[in-house]
Amino acid sequence: MTRKIILVVTASVLALTASACNTVRGLGQDLESVADGVDEAT
Secondary structure (H helix, E strand, C coil): CHHHHHHHHHHHHHHHHHHHCCCHHHHHHHHHHHHHHHHHHC
16 A cells, blocks of 8 residues: 555656656756656665
8 A cells, every 4th residue: 555655646746747857958957856856665
C-alpha cells in the first residue's frame, strides 16, 4: 500500500515538473531532483 502511494506521488510530481519546465535541461534537472527526493524518502 505504501509503495503504491509513493508511486502515485512520484508520478504526480513528475507530471507537474514536466509541465513547468521550458527546456530539456530544466526537465533533466527536475527529474534528477525528484529522483534524489525519492531516494531520500526510501
